Amino acid sequence: MIIDENDPRRSEASTDGAPGSVERIPLCGDRVLELAMLPLSAADQADTGAVGGGSLSSRAERWIAEGAVDRTHTLVLPLFGTLTVWSPTRAFVAGPDERLEQLRASVVEFTSLFAELDDIERRLAAALPHVDDDAALAADFTTAALSRRGELSARFREAVSLRRRLALLTPPLHVPAPQPPTLAGQLGERLRERTRIVERAGFAVEQAELLERVYAVCADRTSEHAIARRQAALEWTIIVLLAAEVVLLVVDALANRTT
Amino acid sequence: MISLSDQAPRSLDSIAVVGGGPGGLLTAFLLQRQARRPLRITIFEAGCRLGGKILTPSFAAAPVRYEAGAAEFYDYTPVGVDPLRELVEDLGLPIVPLHGASVVVGPHTLSNIDDIDARLGPAARRDLEAFHRDARLLMNPREFYVSDEPGTAPGDGFNVLLDRLSTPSVRRYVETLVHSDLATEPERTSVSYGLQNYLMNDPAYLRLYAIAGGNEQLVTALVARLDVEVLRSRPVRQVRGLPDGRFRLTSGSSADRRDDDFDAVVLALPLAHLSNVGFSPGRLAGAMREHVRQHDHPAHYLRVTALFDRPFWRDRLEGSFAMLDAFEGCCLYDESSRDPAARHGVLGWLLAGAAAERLADLDDDALAATVLGSLPRSLEPGTAKLLETRVHRWVGAVNALPGGWRPHTLDRRHQPEPIEHPNLFVVGDYLFDSTLNGVLDSAAHVADWLAMLTA
Numbered sequence: 001m002i003i004d005e006n007d008p009r010r011s012e013a014s015t016d017g018a019p020g021s022v023e024r025i026p027l028c029g030d031r032v033l034e035l036a037m038l039p040l041s042a043a044d045q046a047d048t049g050a051v052g053g054g055s056l057s058s059r060a061e062r063w064i065a066e067g068a069v070d071r072t073h074t075l076v077l078p079l080f081g082t083l084t085v086w087s088p089t090r091a092f093v094a095g096p097d098e099r100l101e102q103l104r105a106s107v108v109e110f111t112s113l114f115a116e117l118d119d120i121e122r123r124l125a126a127a128l129p130h131v132d133d134d135a136a137l138a139a140d141f142t143t144a145a146l147s148r149r150g151e152l153s154a155r156f157r158e159a160v161s162l163r164r165r166l167a168l169l170t171p172p173l174h175v176p177a178p179q180p181p182t183l184a185g186q187l188g189e190r191l192r193e194r195t196r197i198v199e200r201a202g203f204a205v206e207q208a209e210l211l212e213r214v215y216a217v218c219a220d221r222t223s224e225h226a227i228a229r230r231q232a233a234l235e236w237t238i239i240v241l242l243a244a245e246v247v248l249l250v251v252d253a254l255a256n257r258t259t
Numbered sequence: 260m261i262s263l264s265d266q267a268p269r270s271l272d273s274i275a276v277v278g279g280g281p282g283g284l285l286t287a288f289l290l291q292r293q294a295r296r297p298l299r300i301t302i303f304e305a306g307c308r309l310g311g312k313i314l315t316p317s318f319a320a321a322p323v324r325y326e327a328g329a330a331e332f333y334d335y336t337p338v339g340v341d342p343l344r345e346l347v348e349d350l351g352l353p354i355v356p357l358h359g360a361s362v363v364v365g366p367h368t369l370s371n372i373d374d375i376d377a378r379l380g381p382a383a384r385r386d387l388e389a390f391h392r393d394a395r396l397l398m399n400p401r402e403f404y405v406s407d408e409p410g411t412a413p414g415d416g417f418n419v420l421l422d423r424l425s426t427p428s429v430r431r432y433v434e435t436l437v438h439s440d441l442a443t444e445p446e447r448t449s450v451s452y453g454l455q456n457y458l459m460n461d462p463a464y465l466r467l468y469a470i471a472g473g474n475e476q477l478v479t480a481l482v483a484r485l486d487v488e489v490l491r492s493r494p495v496r497q498v499r500g501l502p503d504g505r506f507r508l509t510s511g512s513s514a515d516r517r518d519d520d521f522d523a524v525v526l527a528l529p530l531a532h533l534s535n536v537g538f539s540p541g542r543l544a545g546a547m548r549e550h551v552r553q554h555d556h557p558a559h560y561l562r563v564t565a566l567f568d569r570p571f572w573r574d575r576l577e578g579s580f581a582m583l584d585a586f587e588g589c590c591l592y593d594e595s596s597r598d599p600a601a602r603h604g605v606l607g608w609l610l611a612g613a614a615a616e617r618l619a620d621l622d623d624d625a626l627a628a629t630v631l632g633s634l635p636r637s638l639e640p641g642t643a644k645l646l647e648t649r650v651h652r653w654v655g656a657v658n659a660l661p662g663g664w665r666p667h668t669l670d671r672r673h674q675p676e677p678i679e680h681p682n683l684f685v686v687g688d689y690l691f692d693s694t695l696n697g698v699l700d701s702a703a704h705v706a707d708w709l710a711m712l713t714a
Contacts, residue, residue: 080361080370080577099373176463180391181360181371 019059019092025108027115034067034090036060037104039097040081060085060092075194079187086191088114099183106184109172110191116169117201120162124207127158135214141221143229149222156215162208170205173198271682271713272299275508275521276487277495277536279304280311281329282527282686282698284481289706291486295714300487301519303510305494309482311529312656313695315473318566320647323603324473325564325594327651330580330609331357332474333459333696334466338400343699347470350480355597357467359580359590363635364432370577379428386426390433393423395461398454403464406455406692416661417453418445431584436460438588442558442611442693443659452660452692467579469597497537498524500680523682523712525705530554530689531655543683546676554689556661560653561615563608563630570595570604571641572634585633586614603646608633616654623650658689673705684708 020038027033038056057076060083064074067090077084082095082103091111093103134152137145173192177185192198274290276283279302287300302309314328332354335341347354361370367378376384397420398406417437424430434445440456441448448456459465470476482489490510497509506524511517526533533551538544570593580592586608594605608630610618618626627648634642666672672690674681684705691697 078574078577080368080374096377098377102373179461179463180375180387183371183373186360186371 018063019056020094025111027112028119029115031115031119032089033108033111033115035104035107036063036090036092037100038092038094039100040094056094057083057085060094064090064092073195075191077187077190077194079190080183082183082187084187084191086111088118095183102182102184103187106188107191110188110197113169113172114195114197116165117197117204120165120169120204120208121200123158123162124204124211127155127162127211128207130155131211131214134218138214138217138221141218141225143225146222146225149226152215152218152222155211156219159208159211159215162204163212166201166205166208170201173201271522271709273521274298274300274523274525274709275495275506275519276300276302276525276527277498277508278302278311278527278529278532278686279306279309279489279491280527280529281313281478281695282311282688282702283525284309284478284485285699285702286525286527286686286706287485287487288481289703290709293706293710295710298713301521302485302487302489303493303495303508304489304491305532307491309489309491310475310478312653313474313478314651315475316649318605318647318649320566321603323566323595323601323605324598325566325605325607325649326469326474326592327562327564327649328653329474329695330590330592330607331467331469333694334468335404335696337463337466338404341696342703343696344468346699347477350477350484352476352480353471354468355471357469357579357597359467359578359582361576361578361581362432362435363581363583364428364435365584368576368581368635369432375429375432379426379432383426383429386424386429387432390424390429391461394420394454394457398451398458400464403455403458406451415450416446417441417448417450420450420453421445433457435582435584435588439582439590439609439611441659442560442615442657443556444587444612447556447659447661449660449664455692469579471597495536497539498526498543498683499539500543500683504680504682506680506683523684523709525684525686525709527686527702529656530658530687531557533685542678543676543680546680550675550685553667554658556659556664557655558657558659558693559612559615559619560656561608561610561619561626562651562653563610563626564594564649564651565606565608565627565631565642565645566647567604567606567641568644568646569602571644572604572606572638575635575637583608583633583635585630586610586618587612589614589633591634619652619654623648626650657693660692669704673701673708682712 018036020036022034022036025033025035061074061076064085064087074085074087077086082093082099084103084107085092086107088111091107093100093107095103134155137152177189276287283302287302290298290300312328314326315324316327317324332343332347334344336344361368367374369375369378372384372387375387421430421433424433437453437456440459441453445453493510495508495510496516499507499509501507501520506521508519508521508524509516510519526536528536530551533547538547572593576593578593579596580590583589583591589611590609592607592609594607595601595603610630618629621629627650631642631645671677673684673686675685676683686698686701686705688694688698688701690701
């Protein structure tokens with residue numbers, strides 16, 4: 001989640017069609033945010049109406065649509081004389097020169113949180129379909145399922161990993177914006193509200209909890225089954241040894257009787 | 260809650276609730292819900308509509324709603340349990356969060372600390388940050404949560420705290436920010452109440468919301484769940500305590516005056532209206548006079564709402580509301596922001612305090628012209644598409660909490676004469692902090708009390 005300013009993947013991107021200078025910012029995994037920024041002139045600042053409703057917004061939306069993976073996420077946020085057009089992979093920020101760096105930080109921080117949650121949600125979506133089948137093993141683990149021990153163990157580790165990532169993700173989502181409000185804080189709040197990221201994180205936590213509960217029980221059942229199998233083997237070993245001892249005693253007794 | 264009356268306790272079966280505003284409706288609703296046996300509850304309403312200060316009418320020029328009374332609800336969930344929010348959820352009413360950050364001071368629109376730095380200078384920024392830090396130290400979220408229960412206020416007014424601001428423009432900013440919530444002037448407000456109204460702009464302390472479809476949905480939902488007798492257009496003229504501990508209420512106009520006897524009475528009237536009711540015998544009349552005198556710190560609102568063909572301000576004013584420094588500080592609501600499907604634009608000015616009292620004497624047209632003139636110059640061209648204006652006067656409708664005012668205990672506030680008339684109660688927002696949350700607290704206190712007495 002933490003953006004590494006020295007990441008070698010960080011670079012200036014091609015500005016073809018972009019409404020401003022473009023920077024490529026690495027996010028979690030192999031995800032990258034292309035962020036275009038445009039300083040606004042004093043005239044633009046005085047006439048904020050041109051920022052929200054004019055051609056700048058249309059240009060930014062076009063550029064984002066060209067590179068966006070999922071267009072349904074594109075948000076247009078005119079805010080107190082600034083304009084932010086945001087999607088998970090491309091974003092555009094226009095504002096007074098002296099505030100651009102704050103706005104950039106706010107967009108990058110939010111996008112990194114969003115990317116992290118998005119990745120978690122995809123992993124949860126991949127894991128959840130197995131739960132119904134695997135939950136049966138949580139109730140009744142059979143010898144036939146022993147071959148799936150590795151698979152269940154991997155799913156348990158995945159569930160714990162997702163819970164860990166969510167535990168790291170949710171505190172920054174709930175940190176209140178600074179007061180008195182800053183422009184960057186207000187932009188961050190708007191992005192959080194419009195994407196409903198806090199609610200989405202809540203649902204993800206519930207899903208990860210379900211996974212963790214099911215696979216924790218599966219892990220218990222697997223190890224209990226393994227222990228029970230070892231105990232059974234041990235018992236049979238003892239029985240065989242005792243039987244051998246009895247046989248030897250009988251043979252010994254018969255031998256003594258003959259002599 | 261101990262009755263000092265020497266009369267034998269009698270069963271309470273019939274209860275009169277005088278006033279069909281939020282206090283009366285909430286008391287009847289909570290009492291009906293909490294009583295362990297059916298009670299005969301009668302609501303007397305002087306007018307023809309229920310709901311009092313919760314009023315969501317529509318314009319004549321277009322079927323567009325607006326809030327003419329209580330504009331918003333306070334959401335205390337960031338700091339604790341919020342009974343009003345829970346009630347709204349229990350009633351199944353969807354809500355709309357409200358946001359507003361802009362304060363227009365002179366030629367500047369200040370929406371955040373960066374604006375203050377850029378427009379008023381770094382010294383102003385430091386001044387406001389220090390004031391905010393001090394405010395948070397003086398009242399933490401927990402103290403804020405219980406601050407609707409007025410304690411013994413020190414003698415200073417809120418203006419003494421404002422004196423800490425050395426930058427005049429920042430002082431103007433803070434005064435503008437809080438004035439429409441105070442509904443009076445800083446010097447007529449206690450430090451605690453002033454802080455409460457300043458810190459409510461911090462989302463860590465409070466959030467604001469409205470009910471989707473209009474705040475009057477709350478009234479409709481309450482009335483739909485009431486199984487009580489509602490007598491509309493029946494103002495109560497006289498409340499007489501009878502020797503057996505009951506009360507005789509005289510109601511109606513001179514043509515259709517009638518008397519009804521009740522075991523208990525709840526007066527859920529605005530403070531100013533209590534003076535219109537006669538009380539007897541003398542002991543009760545004296546107690547009611549003292550009750551009115553104790554709480555008589557009138558504060559004022561004036562609402563002017565304008566319908567336009569479109570929301571022409573959206574590119575320049577963000578959020579559900581903004582504060583203007585006109586009229587010593589007024590709140591400008593973008594009423595149409597509450598309805599995503601709205602095509603028309605509705606702006607609502609909430610004037611408060613001395614300005615509201617002063618301007619209330621103007622006729623509606625003059626008032627409309629006055630408030631339209633208060634818009635920032637950049638918005639003036641849009642006002643040409645004005646379709647209709649409405650004015651609602653709420654002079655003396657709420658109460659101030661001045662510094663040095665010492666409220667009675669909670670029980671004493673709700674039971675003006677506990678010796679010989681222990682079954683006469685009062686309910687009102689003025690007994691707390693003149694908010695809907697306060698009136699619910701008041702109604703819940705009396706409903707609990709009555710439910711216990713009727714058990």
